[in-house]
Structure formats: C-alpha cells, structure tokens
Amino acid sequence: MTEAQRLIAEAATAAEQSYSPYSNYRVGAVVVGSDGVEYRGCNVENAAYGASICAEANAITNAAAHGVRAIDTVAVTCLDGDACSPCGNCRQIMREFGVRRVILTNESGEPVEYTLDDPTRADGAERTPGASIERRRG
Ligand code: THU
Numbered sequence: 001m002t003e004a005q006r007l008i009a010e011a012a013t014a015a016e017q018s019y020s021p022y023s024n025y026r027v028g029a030v031v032v033g034s035d036g037v038e039y040r041g042c043n044v045e046n047a048a049y050g051a052s053i054c055a056e057a058n059a060i061t062n063a064a065a066h067g068v069r070a071i072d073t074v075a076v077t078c079l080d081g082d083a084c085s086p087c088g089n090c091r092q093i094m095r096e097f098g099v100r101r102v103i104l105t106n107e108s109g110e111p112v113e114y115t116l117d118d119p120t121r122a123d124g125a126e127r128t129p130g131a132s133i134e135r136r137r138g
Contacts, residue, residue, distance in 0.1 A: 004103050004111035007032075007075035014040035014055065015079045022049060026079040029055035031099075033068035056090040060097055068097075075103040075111070083107060091116065 001009075007030055015028025020043055027043040041058025056076055063071060074094060078084040083105050086094065094102070094116055102114045 002111070004075070004113060007038075007073070007103055008077050008105055008109075008111050010038060010040065011055075011075045011077045012079065014042050014059070015077065016042075018042040018055070018079075019044045021045065022047070022052075025081060025084075027055040027076065027084055028078070029059040029074060029076045031059045031063050031068075031071045031074050033063045033066070034070035034072070035066075035068055037063075037066070037068075039063035039066065039068070054087060054090050056086050057093050060093050060099075064097070071097040071099050073101040073103065074099050077105045077109075 010030040011028040013028065014030055015026045018026035018028065020026055022045045025043070029041045031039050031041075033039060039059050039062045041055050041060070041062050043053060043055045044058060045052040056074055059074065060071060071094075074086075076084060076086065085104060086102065099116055102116060103111050104114060106112050
C-alpha cells in the first residue's frame with residue numbers, strides 16, 4: 001500500500017463519522033500536520049445548509065485547534081456516489097495553511113494527486129476546470 005492509499009483509507013474511516021442527513025453524501029478527510037500528527041475530519045451538515053462544514057475544513061480546523069499552523073497534504077474521499085473535489089471555500093482554507101498536495105480519488109477509488117496551484121494534476125496528466133479558475137484569479 002502506498003502512502004497515498006493509506007491516507008485515503010484513513011479519510012474513508014473518517015467519513016464513517018459523517019453527519020450528512022441532508023445530502024446522504026459521506027465525506028472524510030485527513031491532514032498531516034507539520035507536527036507529523038494526522039488529523040481527521042468529516043462533513044457535518046446543518047438544516048441551514050450553508051452552515052454545513054466540509055470534511056476538509058473540519059480536518060484542517062481540527063489540526064489548527066491542536067496548534068498546527070502548516071499542513072503539506074490533505075487527503076479526501078467520499079463513501080457515496082461520485083468522487084468529490086474540494087469547494088472554493090475549502091481551497092481557500094487549504095491555502096491559509098500552505099497545503100501543497102491534495103489527494104483525491106478517481107471513480108475506481110484509487111488516489112490521484114493534485115497540487116493546489118497548478119491546473120495540471122501532480123502527475124501532469126490532465127486539467128481540472130476548478131483549478132484553472134483558481135489560477136486566473138491568482
Ligand atoms: N463535501 C465535503 O465535505 N467535501 C468535498 O470535497 C465535497 C463536498 C460535503 C459538503 C456536503 O456536506 C456534502 O458533501 C454534499 O456536497
């Protein structure tokens with residue numbers, strides 16, 4: 001098992017704690033803090049849907065609440081439906097803590113690595129529209 005596969009497995013475990021009665025879409029995330037500790041998060045929804053918290057934001061704020069101020073890697077996966085990708089708000093939260101590497105999963109559940117800055121995948125294979133928008137704004 002690669003490190004990326006292990007982190008995605010951790011994220012899947014985190015997703016089991018998801019509180020998502022409105023979307024029924026369970027998402028989990030794990031971050032590795034600069035202290036070397038892994039912090040988990042899951043999505044926590046609200047009847048006021050905009051007050052919902054994404055798994056990535058939960059994991060990063062969990063790390064921050066333990067004193068972490070720098071995060072290199074975020075791994076995210078979901079247990080239901082299509083593969084997920086971080087929203088703009090979460091990308092901004094990642095930016096704040098210096099996230100460089102984002103590990104998502106493809107349709108087969110295999111890890112795929114992205115950088116936060118570059119519209120190409122970390123392996124250079126393909127473009128992601130959201131990331132292109134981010135670069136134009138930057
Ligand atoms: N969600 C996440 O937690 N992370 C993502 O990367 C994509 C979406 C959550 C938000 C909401 O609770 C549910 O998934 C449906 O969008």
